[in-house]
Amino acid sequence: MNVYAFTLRFFRFIRKFVPDGVRKSDFIQKSWYLLRQKLGRPNKHKQTVLGHISVHITDHCNLNCKACNHFCPVADENFLDIESFRRDCIRLAELTNGNIGTFWLMGGEPLLHPQVTVFFDIARTYFPNIKIVILSNGILLSKQPDTFWQSCQKNGIEVGISNYPVKIDRETIAQKVTTFGVVLTYWGDRNTEWGKIFVLDIHGQYNYKKKWNKCTLANTCTCLREGKIYACPTVAYISFFNKYFEQNLETTEQDYIDIYKVKNQQEIFDFLYKPLPFCRYCNPGNQESMEWGISKKEISEWT
Ligand code: SF4
Numbered sequence: 001m002n003v004y005a006f007t008l009r010f011f012r013f014i015r016k017f018v019p020d021g022v023r024k025s026d027f028i029q030k031s032w033y034l035l036r037q038k039l040g041r042p043n044k045h046k047q048t049v050l051g052h053i054s055v056h057i058t059d060h061c062n063l064n065c066k067a068c069n070h071f072c073p074v075a076d077e078n079f080l081d082i083e084s085f086r087r088d089c090i091r092l093a094e095l096t097n098g099n100i101g102t103f104w105l106m107g108g109e110p111l112l113h114p115q116v117t118v119f120f121d122i123a124r125t126y127f128p129n130i131k132i133v134i135l136s137n138g139i140l141l142s143k144q145p146d147t148f149w150q151s152c153q154k155n156g157i158e159v160g161i162s163n164y165p166v167k168i169d170r171e172t173i174a175q176k177v178t179t180f181g182v183v184l185t186y187w188g189d190r191n192t193e194w195g196k197i198f199v200l201d202i203h204g205q206y207n208y209k210k211k212w213n214k215c216t217l218a219n220t221c222t223c224l225r226e227g228k229i230y231a232c233p234t235v236a237y238i239s240f241f242n243k244y245f246e247q248n249l250e251t252t253e254q255d256y257i258d259i260y261k262v263k264n265q266q267e268i269f270d271f272l273y274k275p276l277p278f279c280r281y282c283n284p285g286n287q288e289s290m291e292w293g294i295s296k297k298e299i300s301e302w303t
């Protein structure tokens with residue numbers, strides 16, 4: 001059976017198992033990702049549409065989980081500048097013809113930004129037809145004013161909650177979602193699935209090609225920050241770690257791509273499809289499980 005026929009059969013087969021209330025496309029996407037992970041080939045496909053872009057609306061967080069893989073517990077307070085976001089959206093829309101798989105607005109905790117709904121308006125203006133999700137830890141969600149929910153509804157913004165073992169007012173949230181007709185999804189179970197995703201080697205002695213080959217984030221978990229695209233949050237936000245712990249895990253111009261310098265999106269796909277020099281600091285495939293908890297801001301949470 002050729003690859004095309006196999007893929008088609010796989011998708012047909014998997015559709016039978018879609019649980020109630022879960023969108024077929026989300027279920028298939030996740031199953032496909034898990035299958036590639038099982039086969040040890042998490043990142044072995046060159047993209048033809050940018051599947052995933054995430055942007056930090058804030059760098060800091062009100063939860064501060066230990067070993068957060070965006071390094072938010074050790075980030076300075078930082079609110080994304082609206083005009084910088086608008087510029088980046090215009091350029092990215094120009095490069096992609098407005099066609100991206102999913103645009104994630106996250107952090108840190110994005111609801112800490114006092115103008116969070118302005119980002120909804122801007123993202124939807126330049127990406128009229130794609131899935132846009134705001135991903136939150138949910139703590140502040142039940143306290144959002146009606147204008148927040150109206151903006152989600154008007155702009156077709158989905159609300160995602162990362163499922164941490166903390167108390168959130170699920171009842172009020174469910175009520176708001178129903179009243180305003182907004183799509184809500186709970187993601188993962190951080191109670192049972194928590195750990196150091198990558199144990200960093202601060203001396204950078206790993207073989208970067210081998211590590212990239214094993215990485216589940218490479219080519220799938222793309223971040224946009226200040227006009228630059230990064231293949232993963234580790235590189236995008238390592239500066240928080242470096243600053244707080246006075247380290248120097250070095251990023252070079254080969255570790256990101258500048259959206260204002262590329263001629264077309266193919267250059268972005270080519271960049272995302274190759275190992276990064278920075279991968280020498282990472283140890284994917286050796287996740288250390290641990291109980292979820294609040295960060296003590298100790299370097300051992302990441303190393
Ligand atoms: S809630 Fe998310 S962003 Fe905030 S510290 Fe935890 S893992 Fe990081």
Ligand code: SF4
Nearest residue numbers: 215218232234279282
């Ligand atoms: S630096 Fe390389 S190995 Fe580490 S998360 Fe990013 S892509 Fe994966």
